[in-house]
Amino acid sequence: RKQNPNNKRLPPGPKGFPIFGSLHLLGQLPHRDLHKLAKKYGSIMHLRLGLMPTIVVSSPQAAELFLKTHDLVFASRPPLQAAKYISYEQKNFTFAQYGSYWRTVRKICILELTSSLKINYFQFIRTEELQLLIDCIKQAARARGAVDLSAKVSSMSADITCRMVFGKKYEDEEFDERGFKTVIQETMALAATPNLGDYIPQIAGLDLQGLTKRMKAVAKVFDGFFEKIIEEHIQCKDANRSKDFVDVMLSFMGSEETEYKIEREHIKAIILDMLAATMDTSATAVEWALSELFKHPEILKKLQKELENIVGLDSMVEESDLDNLEYLDMVVKETFRLHPVAPLLLPHESIEDCTVNGFHIPKKSRVIINVWAIGRDPGAWKEPEKFFPERFVDSNIDLRGRDFQLLPFGSGRRGCPGMQLGLTIVKQVLAQLVHCFDWELPDGMLPEELDMTEEFGLVTPRAKHLLAIPTYRLNK
Numbered sequence: 001r002k003q004n005p006n007n008k009r010l011p012p013g014p015k016g017f018p019i020f021g022s023l024h025l026l027g028q029l030p031h032r033d034l035h036k037l038a039k040k041y042g043s044i045m046h047l048r049l050g051l052m053p054t055i056v057v058s059s060p061q062a063a064e065l066f067l068k069t070h071d072l073v074f075a076s077r078p079p080l081q082a083a084k085y086i087s088y089e090q091k092n093f094t095f096a097q098y099g100s101y102w103r104t105v106r107k108i109c110i111l112e113l114t115s116s117l118k119i120n121y122f123q124f125i126r127t128e129e130l131q132l133l134i135d136c137i138k139q140a141a142r143a144r145g146a147v148d149l150s151a152k153v154s155s156m157s158a159d160i161t162c163r164m165v166f167g168k169k170y171e172d173e174e175f176d177e178r179g180f181k182t183v184i185q186e187t188m189a190l191a192a193t194p195n196l197g198d199y200i201p202q203i204a205g206l207d208l209q210g211l212t213k214r215m216k217a218v219a220k221v222f223d224g225f226f227e228k229i230i231e232e233h234i235q236c237k238d239a240n241r242s243k244d245f246v247d248v249m250l251s252f253m254g255s256e257e258t259e260y261k262i263e264r265e266h267i268k269a270i271i272l273d274m275l276a277a278t279m280d281t282s283a284t285a286v287e288w289a290l291s292e293l294f295k296h297p298e299i300l301k302k303l304q305k306e307l308e309n310i311v312g313l314d315s316m317v318e319e320s321d322l323d324n325l326e327y328l329d330m331v332v333k334e335t336f337r338l339h340p341v342a343p344l345l346l347p348h349e350s351i352e353d354c355t356v357n358g359f360h361i362p363k364k365s366r367v368i369i370n371v372w373a374i375g376r377d378p379g380a381w382k383e384p385e386k387f388f389p390e391r392f393v394d395s396n397i398d399l400r401g402r403d404f405q406l407l408p409f410g411s412g413r414r415g416c417p418g419m420q421l422g423l424t425i426v427k428q429v430l431a432q433l434v435h436c437f438d439w440e441l442p443d444g445m446l447p448e449e450l451d452m453t454e455e456f457g458l459v460t461p462r463a464k465h466l467l468a469i470p471t472y473r474l475n476k
């Protein structure tokens with residue numbers, strides 16, 4: 001039983017070494033390491049990572065205590081090095097500390113980007129970009145060539161995001177010689193790499209891992225790009241151009257309307273947030289769903305049958321069909337259960353001391369919700385390792401954060417504000433790819449041979465890109 005200096009009972013957990021604590025217990029896939037540790041120490045576990053008290057939550061019941069019962073106490077974010085160097089000293093929204101700035105920005109973003117009204121308004125962008133992807137895959141089908149689905153879906157997702165946020169697409173070269181997608185991915189990877197400076201702040205300045213240097217380099221690329229976009233928006237005199245997210249954010253610049261004066265740096269930080277939050281998340285979910293379907297051809301067939309019955313082989317899937325596709329909904333839920341896009345959500349931080357389940361949780365503890373482990377909790381799920389969408393037949397469990405055994409979008413105050421938009425993109429893209437094409441793995445690979453290794457990051461995609469050969473299957 002661990003005690004803190006005031007004799008209050010901390011949750012159980014490994015003892016750890018002086019200074020480094022239990023950092024050595026985390027490897028390449030921390031969600032799996034933490035899952036193993038939770039099996040030994042319990043669903044509310046205390047670790048010291050470096051000098052930082054960290055609480056790891058690994059069951060639906062425990063998640064409910066942190067994200068619902070005591071939601072307000074755990075609604076802040078820790079000050080991470082990545083937010084400092086990449087997100088303009090934490091001026092962004094995703095990593096903002098709990099308080100009125102975060103509240104204001106959250107309100108603006110929901111109103112301008114993720115409300116039902118805006119989701120409907122942006123529908124034409126999703127339809128056009130998805131059509132381009134389907135046309136490109138049709139060409140590959142004619143040539144009997146393999147398609148890099150990971151690359152194609154994520155580049156389409158980047159184009160959708162750019163059009164919603166900036167009002168237009170940018171060519172990769174306009175951004176940086178490495179391309180948009182690569183730099184965003186490097187940024188996400190940098191943000192997710194355990195940074196000694198986050199755990200032992202006293203040595204952050206030494207940059208022992210060279211991460212600060214790399215973060216400053218990507219931040220410079222983004223800054224140049226955002227400056228260009230902001231200038232383009234300010235200079236544009238076309239009165240007929242419809243307003244995009246950047247225009248809206250610019251209209252708040254310098255305004256006294258909000259409690260905080262929103263400056264150029266805030267806007268750049270928030271734009272980056274929106275790009276990072278939208279681009280990779282939906283594409284990664286589609287990539288995992290397709291991987292599971294290719295691994296389970298009978299489930300793929302069943303989904304195609306549903307699409308045939310509801311949509312028919314004479315037409316493509318419309319967004320208005322999505323509500324009628326029950327099996328698609330189950331496939332998406334099952335994918336999120338086994339492959340939550342952000343397996344540890346984003347880190348939360350406690351605003352004050354709190355007692356949870358009899359355990360003392362000190363102020364400024366970092367709280368990690370291991371939704372990857374929760375999706376595999378044998379107390380909540382039968383045969384948890386099995387990909388089995390039918391488990392959702394006659395079940396009310398949904399993805400909205402009310403059912404704590406399935407939390408791919410988090411829950412409570414810090415839950416994902418883009419869930420509806422993300423789900424619409426994931427379902428529509430997945431349904432269209434499965435409806436328009438039959439798929440075969442390349443080089444005679446058998447479904448069971450498909451590699452499912454993950455690459456951990458804030459967003460955790462497949463380690464190896466997903467390749468498959470399409471055959472067009474619609475009548476026209």
Ligand code: HEM
Pocket residue numbers: 093094095106109113114273274277278281282285341342345346347348408409410411413414415416417418419421422423426
């Ligand atoms: C499939 C798609 C998506 C998934 C799986 C996803 C998942 C998540 C998760 C797990 C969190 C962290 C929740 C927490 O820390 O408790 C989050 C936060 C967030 N998401 Fe999403 N997301 C998706 C799409 C989007 C989209 C399309 C947007 C739109 C702009 C968005 C914007 C955000 C923002 C701004 C936050 C930070 C919220 C805050 O700190 O208050 N997400 N998302």
